[in-house]
Amino acid sequence: MKIIEWRSTVELQAETAPSDLARALIDRTCRDAFARYGDFLRAKKLPKLRGDPDHLPAISLLPGNILLDGKASRALDDLPSRFGAVAPGCCYWGLYVDSLNHLFLRNDPLVKDQAGELVPNPQFVRTLTHEISHVLSSNLGVWDVVGYDRQRDEDLAEEFVAYMGMHFPADSSAEDLARHGGPPATRGSPTAGSTATAGGGGSRAPRDPPANGSANTSRQREGSTK
Numbered sequence: 001m002k003i004i005e006w007r008s009t010v011e012l013q014a015e016t017a018p019s020d021l022a023r024a025l026i027d028r029t030c031r032d033a034f035a036r037y038g039d040f041l042r043a044k045k046l047p048k049l050r051g052d053p054d055h056l057p058a059i060s061l062l063p064g065n066i067l068l069d070g071k072a073s074r075a076l077d078d079l080p081s082r083f084g085a086v087a088p089g090c091c092y093w094g095l096y097v098d099s100l101n102h103l104f105l106r107n108d109p110l111v112k113d114q115a116g117e118l119v120p121n122p123q124f125v126r127t128l129t130h131e132i133s134h135v136l137s138s139n140l141g142v143w144d145v146v147g148y149d150r151q152r153d154e155d156l157a158e159e160f161v162a163y164m165g166m167h168f169p170a171d172s173s174a175e176d177l178a179r180h181g182g183p184p185a186t187r188g189s190p191t192a193g194s195t196a197t198a199g200g201g202g203s204r205a206p207r208d209p210p211a212n213g214s215a216n217t218s219r220q221r222e223g224s225t226k
């Protein structure tokens with residue numbers, strides 16, 4: 001998968017701008033997930049039509065925290081414009097659009113630890129791993145064999161996250177901001193007030209999820225979803 005676009009977040013340059021450390025983390029996450037997906041499908045007793053993925057998506061990394069960049073153009077959750085057309089819901093950390101063969105991802109592979117050192121962001125790794133399940137299940141033809149079911153696809157992506165050893169939930173927008181050093185009051189965009197509630201407000205409850213209940217990450221199969 002090739003990164004063709006990477007937009008950083010002004011307030012979090014070190015964590016969200018392209019860097020060797022960030023690219024290495026993305027590579028490692030992809031390598032680990034791709035290496036184990038076949039075993040995962042076998043463990044789930046799911047078939048594949050193809051042995052190798054042959055049509056992998058391009059990647060855009062975009063600002064993803066609605067408390068910072070919610071409706072800014074080309075943010076991951078710029079709902080009124082681009083993404084509203086394909087993903088009517090709030091709020092996304094990742095979005096695989098099958099029909100575009102494109103993977104939209106949050107832009108924060110790194111996070112600062114308490115000492116201020118840049119370290120891998122476990123929430124980014126979680127998001128990318130989840131999305132890779134969508135990408136690979138589609139590319140390997142799983143759904144061509146068993147028939148596509150959006151909720152099953154979503155469940156499978158979450159099961160893959162657990163299979164890869166991550167047993168923590170996705171952060172809300174407020175939790176993410178705190179992880180990045182918050183507080184929201186000093187960083188909020190003008191739209192933060194109106195989007196904070198939809199963004200979870202610090203709760204782990206689903207954030208105003210789209211119809212399928214998938215709040216943080218979602219795959220779209222326009223026109224082919226039953």
Ligand SMILES: [Zn+2]
Pocket residue numbers: 130134154157214217218219
């Ligand atoms: Zn998903």
